[in-house]
Amino acid sequence: MFKYSIRSLLLPIALSFFCVTHSQADVLSANEQVQIEALKNTALNSELSYQIVESLTTEVGHRLMGSEGDKKAIKWAIAKMHSLGFDKVWTEEISGPKWIRGEASARITSPFPQEVVVIALGGSVGTGEKGIEAPVVHFKTFADLKKAPEGSLLGKIAFVSYQMTRHIDGDGYGAAVGTRVAGASVAAEKGAIALIMRSVGTDNNRIAHTGVMRYKDKVKKIPAAALSNPDADLLVNQFSRGKPVSFYLRMTSSNPHGETVKSANVIGEITGSEFPNEIVAIGAHLDSWDVGTGALDDGIGVAMVLASAHYIAQLPKRPKKTLRVILFAAEEVGLLGAKAYIKKHETKMVNHVIGAEWDFGLGRIYKMTPGVGASSLNGIRELAQVLAPMGVALAPTNKARAQSDMSLLSDAGMPSINFSPDGSQYFDYHHTENDTLDKVDALALKQNTAVYTVFAYFATQANINFRK
Amino acid sequence: MFKYSIRSLLLPIALSFFCVTHSQADVLSANEQVQIEALKNTALNSELSYQIVESLTTEVGHRLMGSEGDKKAIKWAIAKMHSLGFDKVWTEEISGPKWIRGEASARITSPFPQEVVVIALGGSVGTGEKGIEAPVVHFKTFADLKKAPEGSLLGKIAFVSYQMTRHIDGDGYGAAVGTRVAGASVAAEKGAIALIMRSVGTDNNRIAHTGVMRYKDKVKKIPAAALSNPDADLLVNQFSRGKPVSFYLRMTSSNPHGETVKSANVIGEITGSEFPNEIVAIGAHLDSWDVGTGALDDGIGVAMVLASAHYIAQLPKRPKKTLRVILFAAEEVGLLGAKAYIKKHETKMVNHVIGAEWDFGLGRIYKMTPGVGASSLNGIRELAQVLAPMGVALAPTNKARAQSDMSLLSDAGMPSINFSPDGSQYFDYHHTENDTLDKVDALALKQNTAVYTVFAYFATQANINFRK
Numbered sequence: 023m024f025k026y027s028i029r030s031l032l033l034p035i036a037l038s039f040f041c042v043t044h045s046q047a048d049v050l051s052a053n054e055q056v057q058i059e060a061l062k063n064t065a066l067n068s069e070l071s072y073q074i075v076e077s078l079t080t081e082v083g084h085r086l087m088g089s090e091g092d093k094k095a096i097k098w099a100i101a102k103m104h105s106l107g108f109d110k111v112w113t114e115e116i117s118g119p120k121w122i123r124g125e126a127s128a129r130i131t132s133p134f135p136q137e138v139v140v141i142a143l144g145g146s147v148g149t150g151e152k153g154i155e156a157p158v159v160h161f162k163t164f165a166d167l168k169k170a171p172e173g174s175l176l177g178k179i180a181f182v183s184y185q186m187t188r189h190i191d192g193d194g195y196g197a198a199v200g201t202r203v204a205g206a207s208v209a210a211e212k213g214a215i216a217l218i219m220r221s222v223g224t225d226n227n228r229i230a231h232t233g234v235m236r237y238k239d240k241v242k243k244i245p246a247a248a249l250s251n252p253d254a255d256l257l258v259n260q261f262s263r264g265k266p267v268s269f270y271l272r273m274t275s276s277n278p279h280g281e282t283v284k285s286a287n288v289i290g291e292i293t294g295s296e297f298p299n300e301i302v303a304i305g306a307h308l309d310s311w312d313v314g315t316g317a318l319d320d321g322i323g324v325a326m327v328l329a330s331a332h333y334i335a336q337l338p339k340r341p342k343k344t345l346r347v348i349l350f351a352a353e354e355v356g357l358l359g360a361k362a363y364i365k366k367h368e369t370k371m372v373n374h375v376i377g378a379e380w381d382f383g384l385g386r387i388y389k390m391t392p393g394v395g396a397s398s399l400n401g402i403r404e405l406a407q408v409l410a411p412m413g414v415a416l417a418p419t420n421k422a423r424a425q426s427d428m429s430l431l432s433d434a435g436m437p438s439i440n441f442s443p444d445g446s447q448y449f450d451y452h453h454t455e456n457d458t459l460d461k462v463d464a465l466a467l468k469q470n471t472a473v474y475t476v477f478a479y480f481a482t483q484a485n486i487n488f489r490k
Numbered sequence: 491m492f493k494y495s496i497r498s499l500l501l502p503i504a505l506s507f508f509c510v511t512h513s514q515a516d517v518l519s520a521n522e523q524v525q526i527e528a529l530k531n532t533a534l535n536s537e538l539s540y541q542i543v544e545s546l547t548t549e550v551g552h553r554l555m556g557s558e559g560d561k562k563a564i565k566w567a568i569a570k571m572h573s574l575g576f577d578k579v580w581t582e583e584i585s586g587p588k589w590i591r592g593e594a595s596a597r598i599t600s601p602f603p604q605e606v607v608v609i610a611l612g613g614s615v616g617t618g619e620k621g622i623e624a625p626v627v628h629f630k631t632f633a634d635l636k637k638a639p640e641g642s643l644l645g646k647i648a649f650v651s652y653q654m655t656r657h658i659d660g661d662g663y664g665a666a667v668g669t670r671v672a673g674a675s676v677a678a679e680k681g682a683i684a685l686i687m688r689s690v691g692t693d694n695n696r697i698a699h700t701g702v703m704r705y706k707d708k709v710k711k712i713p714a715a716a717l718s719n720p721d722a723d724l725l726v727n728q729f730s731r732g733k734p735v736s737f738y739l740r741m742t743s744s745n746p747h748g749e750t751v752k753s754a755n756v757i758g759e760i761t762g763s764e765f766p767n768e769i770v771a772i773g774a775h776l777d778s779w780d781v782g783t784g785a786l787d788d789g790i791g792v793a794m795v796l797a798s799a800h801y802i803a804q805l806p807k808r809p810k811k812t813l814r815v816i817l818f819a820a821e822e823v824g825l826l827g828a829k830a831y832i833k834k835h836e837t838k839m840v841n842h843v844i845g846a847e848w849d850f851g852l853g854r855i856y857k858m859t860p861g862v863g864a865s866s867l868n869g870i871r872e873l874a875q876v877l878a879p880m881g882v883a884l885a886p887t888n889k890a891r892a893q894s895d896m897s898l899l900s901d902a903g904m905p906s907i908n909f910s911p912d913g914s915q916y917f918d919y920h921h922t923e924n925d926t927l928d929k930v931d932a933l934a935l936k937q938n939t940a941v942y943t944v945f946a947y948f949a950t951q952a953n954i955n956f957r958k
Contacts, residue, residue: 080727083604136551136783139923227695228782228923252926256783259548259927314696315604315724455607455696458720459727 049404049484057337058408061479064333065472072464074102074325079315079459086312087118087352088283095308096286099324099349103290106328107335108347110293113286116351116362120281121145123312124274126247128218130257131155133265138253140218141230141454142275143202143246144311144355145237149216153272154179154245156215160261164201168208176213179269180205183258185251188224192382192445198222199233206246207238216271217246220254225450228252232311233453234355245273285309285351287359292335294344294482301346301370302481303377303436304330304474305428307353314457318448320426321459322467323380324349330475334482341482343375350427353381354453360427364434374436376481376488380474381426384451385444386466387473389415391422394437394488401486402439408476412469414441437488441473517872517952525805526876529947532801533940540932542570542793547783547927554780555586555820556751563776564754567792567817571758574796575803576815578761581754584819584830588749589613591780592742594715596686598725599623601733606721608686609698609922610743611670611714612779612823613705617684621740622647622713624683628729632669636676644681647737648673651726653719656692660850660913666690667701674714675706684739685714688722693918696720700779701921702823713741753777753819755827760803762812762950769814769838770949771845771904772798772942773896775821782925786916788894789927790935791848792817798943802950809950811843818895821849828895832902842904844949844956846942849894852919853912854934855941857883859890862905862956869954870907876944880937882909905956909941 050058065071082098085091096113103111121144128140142148156179161167163184170180182201187194199222206217221231230250237243249257261267288308294300306323310316331347351359364371376394390409392402399420406416422440423432432438443466451457481488518526533539550566553559564581571579589612596608610616626647629635635650650673654666667690674685689699698718705711717725729735756776762768774791778784799815819827832839844862858877860870867888874884890908891900900906911934919925949956 076727080724080731081602083602134549134551226926226928227697228926229696252924252928255928256548256926259544263548456720458694458696458724460694460720460723 049401049486050480054483058476058479061333061475062408062472065329065475066468068329068468070332071325071329071467071471072462074328075317075321075462076459078321078324079317083315084312085308085310085316087285087309087355087358088120089312092285092309096288099288099308102328106332108290108292108331111290113288114362114366115284115286116358117282117284118352118355118358120278120283122276124148124276126273128247128269128271130260130267131270132268133263134260136256138256139228139230139250140247140271141232142273143235143248144232145235145277146206146246146273146275147243147277148273148275149245149271151274153270154215155268155270158267158269164205167205170212173213175209178214179216179218179271180209180214181257182219183254185220186222186224186449188446190444190446191442192448194224195222195449202233202248203235206235206244207241210242210244214244216244218269218271219248221248221251223251223449223452223454226251227456229454229456231453232313245271247271247273285359287351287363288349290331290347292331292345293340294342295340296342298344299373300343300375301373302343302478303346303348303374303428303431304478305348305350305377305379307359307381307427308349309352309354311354311453313455315459316457317459317462318384318451318457319453320353320381322384322462326380326467326471326474329471330478333475334479341479343482345478345482353427357427357430360430364430371431371434371436374431376437376439377424377428377431378439378441378474378477379425379428380470383443383445383448384461384463384466385447386469387414387441387443389417389442391417391440391442392420393422393432393440394420395490396420397490398486398488401484405477405480408480409473412472414473439477443470517869517954518948522951526944526947529801529943530876530940533797533943534936536797536936538800539793539797539935539939540930542796543785543789543930544927546789546792547785551783552780553776553778553784555753555777555823555826556588557780560753560777564756567756567776570796574800576758576760576799578759581756582830582834583752583754584826585750585752586820586823586826588746588751590744592616592744594741594743596715596737596739598728598735599738600736601731602728604724606724607696607698607718608715608739609700610741611703611716612700613703613745614674614714614741614743615711615745616741616743617713617739619742621738622683623736623738626735626737632673635673638680641681643677646682647684647686647739648677648682649725650687651722653688654690654692654917656914658912658914659910660916662692663690663917670701670716671703674703674712675709678710678712682712684712686737686739687716689716689719691719691917691920691922694719695924697922697924699921700781713739715739715741755819755831756817758799758815760799760813761808762810763808764810766812767841768811769842770811770946771814771816771842771896771899772946773816773818773845773847775827775849775895776817777820777822779822779921781923783927784925785927785930786852786919786925787921788821788849790852790930793935794848794939794942797939798946801943802947809947811950813946813950821895825895825898828898832898839899839902839904842899844905844907845892845896845899846907846909846945847893847896848938848942851911851913851916852929852931852934853915854937855882855909855911857885857910859885859908859910860888861890861900861908862888863958864888865958866954866956869952873945873948876948877941880940882941907945911938
């Protein structure tokens with residue numbers, strides 16, 4: 023009985039292995055199967071992607087859309103693509119609003135005066151040179167702030183102390199980021215003169231996290247800043263004494279009305295030898311916030327897709343389809359590069375046969391989730407087979423959008439793969455001064471580059487229509 | 491054979507246990523043995539020491555000698571001692587040089603311009619309002635800087651990139667701190683116009699570590715600053731390109747000639763019922779650097795010794811000897827409080843029967859090292875017996891000085907115990923903005939408070955002359 027039950031379990035497994043082996047032969051030739059393993063090993067043993075992110079962070083540094091750093095980064099990316107053996111390299115200009123960070127300082131002025139570490143949220147207006155001082159009203163969550171009666175914050179500063187939770191997939195971000203994006207206008211509608219919030223981050227460093235915020239139309243624009251986690255704790259602890267709390271905030275950030283700045287998507291290709299008009303797209307964003315050196319966000323993504331393309335460019339023969347690397351501009355300030363890309367390539371979106379972006383996490387990829395036509399899932403399982411020995415599991419769902427910028431390409435019909443890395447440490451550093459080279463996990467970067475290399479090779483060679 | 495060998499091993503162990511039990515009865519009565527266990531459990535289960543450090547960091551914050559924070563801290567400590575049931579509370583004024591931190595900013599100006607995070611070393615002169623820009627010469631170690639030929643740094647900035655190593659006992663600090671204390675004058679003797687160095691710290695945060703520095707007499711005083719570890723990495727990486735490196739430094743710190751500021755040691759006692767003139771001293775320093783909130787350095791020490799004294803003050807009967815808690819002033823700027831204490835109490839140092847300070851680490855105490863008369867070592871072994879179940883091992887040496895301020899009291903003849911905690915994380919936060927309440931290990935703090943409570947009770951009750 024026992025033996026039989028084992029057999030009845032083993033039989034389908036053995037069959038499925040057989041099927042995979044059989045169909046793999048259909049998709050990749052024996053030669054290509056050797057090649058894909060060789061590429062994987064090349065990536066796993068190469069320092070190239072680390073060298074690329076070291077170069078970007080050392081020679082360029084941070085690169086807010088339109089800044090000097092951004093201009094340098096565009097030149098850097100063009101030069102890097104040429105030196106890595108790309109066949110075509112070009113830029114596609116975009117424009118967007120100018121924002122100047124300026125300086126930010128703050129202190130609790132009552133009941134126990136202490137200086138605190140704050141950072142302006144991206145896009146926030148300033149306080150004026152003299153700063154503002156006002157009583158503070160404490161809300162534990164954004165929902166609580168939303169519930170505050172109209173007019174109840176008149177002349178006051180709203181403080182939301184909600185703390186983001188840590189998850190491997192960054193799941194805590196969604197619950198925390200609402201305050202950052204929309205909190206200022208909600209507070210302003212109730213009369214507040216500023217919004218301060220606990221940083222959207224999982225660390226306990228005295229370094230605050232920035233990130234984009236938006237104002238509602240027709241609502242007064244008030245300054246919005248994030249406190250470092252230890253400073254948010256301090257403010258909460260001061261509230262616990264039951265005495266009135268007041269706060270001084272000075273931010274010289276400005277958002278010059280009407281002024282725009284320019285940037286550009288940087289695009290490079292390894293041109294396909296058989297189907298040059300069929301595009302496999304891998305991407306990352308080249309811009310970063312104007313703090314740190316953007317090593318994780320999204321330097322490693324840039325490094326990974328550039329290195330992957332280089333390994334494929336080094337093969338004796340060009341891939342069948344075209345491999346396109348898109349380094350998007352202005353992701354941080356609202357996916358401006360991605361929006362422009364879709365507009366420009368609207369009629370050719372149908373040629374984008376599949377795509378993947380890296381813009382999250384710093385640990386090893388442990389999961390891949392497809393978003394492809396049902397008929398091509400068998401092909402995806404073969405890709406998964408090559409990646410499985412590296413600990414990458416195939417998710418049982420098929421609804422993924424690509425990450426970040428490329429999610430818009432997914433929405434425009436591009437079949438996509440979402441490779442999920444361990445992101446449990448990502449929000450310790452995300453959008454902070456602390457996003458620097460030393461945070462890069464060099465071993466994980468090798469693995470992740472290998473995953474993107476394998477994906478890129480598989481997708482450019484495989485005889486699969488991922489839309490079907 | 492096997493049985494006999496086991497027996498031959500066990501016999502001396504059994505005897506030694508017997509001996510300890512026997513002699514323990516000589517030192518502490520049965521009642522006192524019950525009491526010491528009860529005190530240990532009280533401390534292990536109480537939140538008091540955490541509440542004290544929460545109070546100090548929330549209501550006072552940082553407290554550089556002579557600052558507003560320092561003045562508040564002195565008032566805070568007096569009030570806290572009264573509320574905790576001390577019999578006597580007083581202050582002993584001290585004075586020392588005034589130093590103003592001012593602002594500090596810096597950037598690499600060539601070959602790849604980037605802003606970096608720096609902090610002025612404590613006591614450094616400034617650069618003048620306009621700052622200075624100069625070529626940088628890189629030294630891997632302080633020894634290398636010392637070997638540089640006279641005049642070779644004329645008009646240049648010296649950069650020492652040596653990185654402190656992490657050890658449980660903080661052993662890496664000694665090898666790294668020389669540059670901080672003496673580096674500026676060594677560089678100045680060779681013509682340098684400023685010293686920049688990698689922070690003495692084990693973290694990789696974009697937060698630099700301050701700490702005291704000294705100028706040699708008759709050598710030009712040049713500005714001295716520490717870079718955060720990621721910024722030191724960046725500078726080293728820029729050097730690796732083989733191009734000339736230049737650096738801009740602006741520090742408005744100042745050291746007004748002749749101006750002094752005042753502070754005070756805060757001292758409290760639980761007066762002995764039988765030998766009030768015999769003093770068991772436990773201490774910590776009340777001052778901190780003017781960054782962070784001095785939670786670890788030395789807020790937890792302050793909390794630990796105050797809580798320990800409180801538990802003993804709560805006993806139905808006063809201890810036999812006097813328990814004195816000394817909260818030293820101005821440790822950070824050069825043990826000024828300890829020096830003043832010794833001067834003031836010179837004739838009464840002989841009454842200090844034993845002492846211990848906490849001014850290192852944040853993990854659990856794992857080792858105690860005595861520095862007592864050889865004849866009293868048996869008594870120390872009995873104390874060790876009470877602490878052993880908490881994982882505290884008795885070191886096999888007997889040459890310890892007390893920590894920090896009290897090392898000067900040890901040098902003046904006071905028998906001492908050095909309780910060593912796990913300090914492997916300490917230099918992640920030491921002398922930085924990041925030294926805040928959230929870094930306190932609440933469980934370790936309970937254990938460590940229990941150790942100091944047990945020590946204090948044992949020392950005030952035991953019929954031992956620790957000098958002999």
